[in-house]
Amino acid sequence: xxxxxxxxxxxxxxxxxxxxxxxxxxxxxxxxxxxxxxxxxxxxxxxxxxxxxxxxxxxxxxxxxxxxxxxxxxxxxxxxxxxxxxxxxxxxxxxxxxxxxxxxxxxxxxxxxxxxxxxxxxxxxxxxxxxxxxxxxxxxxxxxxxxxxxxxxxxxxxxxxxxxxxxxxxxxxxxxxxxxxxxxxxxxxxxxxxxxxxxxxxxxxxxxxxxxxxxxxxxxxxxxxxxxxxxxxxxxxxxxxxxxxxxxxxxxxxxxxxxxxxxxxxxxxxxxxxxxxxxxxxxxxxxxxxxxxxxxxxxxxxxxxxxxxxxxxxxxxxxxxxxxxxxxxxxxxxxxxxxxxxxxxxxxxxxxxxxxxxxxxxxxxxxxxxxxxxxxxxxxxxxxxxxxxxxxxxxxxxxxxxxxxxxxxxxxxxxxxxxxxxxxxxxxxxxxxxxxxxxxxxxxxxxxxxxxxxxxxxx
Amino acid sequence: xxxxxxxxxxxxxxxxxxxxxxxxxxxxxxxxxxxxxxxxxxxxxxxxxxxxxxxxxxxxxxxxxxxxxxxxxxxxxxxxxxxxxxxxxxxxxxxxxxxxxxxxxxxxxxxxxxxxxxxxxxxxxxxxxxxxxxxxxxxxxxxxxxxxxxxxxxxxxxxxxxxxxxxxxxxxxxxxxxxxxxxxxxxxxxxxxxxxxxxxxxxxxxxxxxxxxxxxxxxxxxxxxxxxxxxxxxxxxxxxxxxxxxxxxxxxxxxxxxxxxxxxxxxxxxxxxxxxxxxxxxxxxxxxxxxxxxxxxxxxxxxxxxxxxxxxxxxxxxx
Numbered sequence: 145x146x147x148x149x150x151x152x153x154x155x156x157x158x159x160x161x162x163x164x165x166x167x168x169x170x171x172x173x174x175x176x177x178x179x180x181x182x183x184x185x186x187x188x189x190x191x192x193x194x195x196x197x198x199x200x201x202x203x204x205x206x207x208x209x210x211x212x213x214x215x216x217x218x219x220x221x222x223x224x225x226x227x228x229x230x231x232x233x234x235x236x237x238x239x240x241x242x243x244x245x246x247x248x249x250x251x252x253x254x255x256x257x258x259x260x261x262x263x264x265x266x267x268x269x270x271x272x273x274x275x276x277x278x279x280x281x282x283x284x285x286x287x288x289x290x291x292x293x294x295x296x297x298x299x300x301x302x303x304x305x306x307x308x309x310x311x312x313x314x315x316x317x318x319x320x321x322x323x324x325x326x327x328x329x330x331x332x333x334x335x336x337x338x339x340x341x342x343x344x345x346x347x348x349x350x351x352x353x354x355x356x357x358x359x360x361x362x363x364x365x366x367x368x369x370x371x372x373x374x375x376x377x378x379x380x381x382x383x384x385x386x387x388x389x390x391x392x393x394x395x396x397x398x399x400x401x402x403x404x405x406x407x408x409x410x411x412x413x414x415x416x417x418x419x420x421x422x423x424x425x426x427x428x429x430x431x432x433x434x435x436x437x438x439x440x441x442x443x444x445x446x447x448x449x450x451x452x453x454x455x456x457x458x459x460x461x462x463x464x465x466x467x468x469x470x471x472x473x474x475x476x477x478x479x480x481x482x483x484x485x486x487x488x489x490x491x492x493x494x495x496x497x498x499x500x501x502x503x504x505x506x507x508x509x510x511x512x513x514x515x516x517x518x519x520x521x522x523x524x525x526x527x528x529x530x531x532x533x534x535x536x537x538x539x540x541x542x543x544x545x546x547x548x549x550x551x552x553x554x555x556x557x558x559x560x561x562x563x564x565x566x567x568x569x570x571x572x573x574x575x576x577x578x579x580x581x582x583x584x585x586x587x588x589x590x591x592x593x594x595x596x597x598x599x600x601x602x603x
Numbered sequence: 604x605x606x607x608x609x610x611x612x613x614x615x616x617x618x619x620x621x622x623x624x625x626x627x628x629x630x631x632x633x634x635x636x637x638x639x640x641x642x643x644x645x646x647x648x649x650x651x652x653x654x655x656x657x658x659x660x661x662x663x664x665x666x667x668x669x670x671x672x673x674x675x676x677x678x679x680x681x682x683x684x685x686x687x688x689x690x691x692x693x694x695x696x697x698x699x700x701x702x703x704x705x706x707x708x709x710x711x712x713x714x715x716x717x718x719x720x721x722x723x724x725x726x727x728x729x730x731x732x733x734x735x736x737x738x739x740x741x742x743x744x745x746x747x748x749x750x751x752x753x754x755x756x757x758x759x760x761x762x763x764x765x766x767x768x769x770x771x772x773x774x775x776x777x778x779x780x781x782x783x784x785x786x787x788x789x790x791x792x793x794x795x796x797x798x799x800x801x802x803x804x805x806x807x808x809x810x811x812x813x814x815x816x817x818x819x820x821x822x823x824x825x826x827x828x829x830x831x832x833x834x835x836x837x838x839x840x841x842x843x844x845x846x847x848x849x850x851x852x853x854x855x856x857x858x859x860x861x862x863x864x865x866x867x868x869x870x871x872x873x874x875x876x877x878x879x880x881x882x883x884x885x886x887x888x889x890x891x892x893x894x895x896x897x898x899x900x901x902x903x904x905x906x907x908x909x910x911x912x913x914x915x916x917x918x919x920x921x922x
Contacts, residue, residue: 255885262673279888283674370759381868434779438757563887566868574870578779 211497320490324523358429375429377448391416393476470541560602684895720804749862807841
């Protein structure tokens with residue numbers, strides 16, 4: 145659940161959420177029941193294999209009857225505005241389709257979605273976090289888009305290959321298209337580097353260099369025993385922010401190649417997780433996670449010289465008025481690696497307007513929509529045409545994210561992901577990162593049987 | 604429903620109403636019309652109770668006997684979920700944490716609110732303003748309270764550490780420290796729960812006729828004796844009532860933990876039973892499992908409430 149990062153948690157009590165979700169679901173159901181849409185629904189029932197969807201004048205090729213869609217996303221206010229702008233452009237190009245964008249915070253988003261799906265009143269199109277996709281796809285609530293892709297000869301090759309893979313099943317069915325990407329890199333505060341006369345990070349850095357420079361930049365200016373400027377800040381509470389990249393850089397992996405077993409019980413994987421623990425508790429160049437738990441990002445507050453974190457932070461750091469640069473993650477003992485995690489758009493199997501829904505999903509990944517998504521600087525575009533042309537000049541350092549896609553590993557995505565992640569991360573938080581009660585190796589040994597059991601239960 | 608003329612204890616009769624009904628027959632006599640009205644008035648509450656409480660409770664039991672992921676058809680599972688739960692270390696941890704929370708927070712919260720009510724039950728100028736101030740937490744959402752308290756508990760810049768630091772106490776990590784996490788959450792919850800109990804105690808205190816105190820004074824009772832032999836016995840109905848609500852509320856603790864637990868998610872030191880249920884049902888696609896956990900929680904609350912009710916004859920004095 146790396147996406148904690150995007151939406152600071154503002155949870156509601158569980159019961160309230162369920163009630164709200166039920167009400168929302170009920171209201172949503174009544175709006176989609178308008179005559180126009182019922183007509184669209186019956187018309188499209190025969191078009192589940194859309195051989196005859198001629199590409200009209202609009203670049204999305206929708207020529208069906210008038211339809212109205214509900215498109216649900218999670219996100220912060222900036223992202224919402226951004227997605228709304230994309231949707232407005234879509235409806236301008238497809239005047240027969242109405243789109244109602246509904247937004248939630250990260251936690252309630254999934255509560256509402258599950259309740260809506262269970263009650264048969266889910267949004268027609270909704271955002272899907274890469275790792276969670278299989279949990280929904282395997283439960284048969286998502287529309288298989290393969291017939292559309294084949295029917296129109298839609299070229300999946302125009303999108304980042306890793307990202308497409310996250311929405312493809314083992315037997316090759318496509319149940320969604322990626323919309324944007326989250327990539328991890330190294331942010332650095334130019335002012336702090338200049339003040340210490342240290343050269344900016346670049347592609348030649350490795351772990352040792354990171355630790356060396358981080359030590360130089362960790363400073364206790366008021367002499368109270370706690371640094372006021374930290375060498376490097378990151379988030380420990382999800383594999384995506386840092387530690388999965390370290391595991392891959394050390395030559396390890398999270399899951400076995402066939403996805404049936406945890407691959408964490410290797411020396412390489414342990415070495416990767418151990419590196420993060422050492423940054424905090426041995427080298428003491430990274431803050432104890434408790435220190436910034438309430439106040440948030442230390443780098444953004446100007447209290448850390450470097451940050452290992454995701455592409456979603458560019459706009460936030462700019463808004464904070466920082467003079468910062470972006471560099472690739474340092475190379476590990478085995479290789480250069482980072483994490484990529486796509487957000488996609490998927491279609492509800494029970495939608496009354498599958499053709500219009502497909503048109504929207506396709507539009508979101510199109511160059512014109514991707515340019516708009518890119519403008520926010522909060523996510524990396526998924527369309528190769530944009531990645532290789534305008535994206536590089538979107539902001540200083542964008543090219544680093546684009547290049548990183550060449551060596552990025554896909555964040556693990558499988559059925560039972562959340563159960564697996566909660567079990568694993570609870571152990572790591574308690575005993576490895578929040579306090580060095582155990583070495584990474586000991587913690588993995590303690591939790592690995594449970595992880596394998598979860599994977600076995602979800603086969 | 605019963606015809607017995609019982610003492611008006613909480614829970615006897617149906618929400619306090621006694622319906623006159625001759626066993627087996629239609630209502631007759633002058634009170635028959637009243638009964639119709641009674642039903643009319645409690646109708647909305649009964650409908651709400653049946654639809655929103657009783658039906659889901661029954662449905663939850665049915666779901667708890669299945670493996671159900673919410674989205675595909677459920678598989679019958681018998682009592683598999685229950686046996687698994689009793690062997691699930693995470694569930695047992697949640698149970699222990701909830702028990703600890705309840706055992707500490709209920710008596711502590713009641714003692715503090717009683718003290719507060721006694722202090723506020725004074726005829727001094729400006730007392731209504733002071734009371735209002737103390738009642739503010741009741742109109743504040745847990746989310747807002749949780750955010751403020753997370754700042755109070757912040758290890759680096761928190762108010763609490765600065766305060767303790769003035770007395771030479773080294774900074775603590777509070778919510779991030781497995782030892783202090785639950786006490787920290789209890790601290791916030793007790794503060795948050797104070798006004799609700801205090802209001803009830805204040806009302807109870809003001810209902811005690813001053814003639815009792817006068818009589819006690821004439822008999823030579825001092826402040827302590829009056830508290831011990833007049834105030835407390837006559838306040839037992841209020842104590843019983845707030846105790847019941849606190850007990851049920853604390854066994855179901857969720858949002859305080861949800862908001863305060865940082866960094867990351869609630870850990871082994873802070874997960875509670877309701878959090879466990881939420882996580883299993885809405886995060887891990889195990890609705891049957893979550894329902895079984897809900898039923899275990901329901902049975903715990905029912906048993907505790909039953910014992911508590913049985914105890915009232917021994918210590919609750921109705922005037």
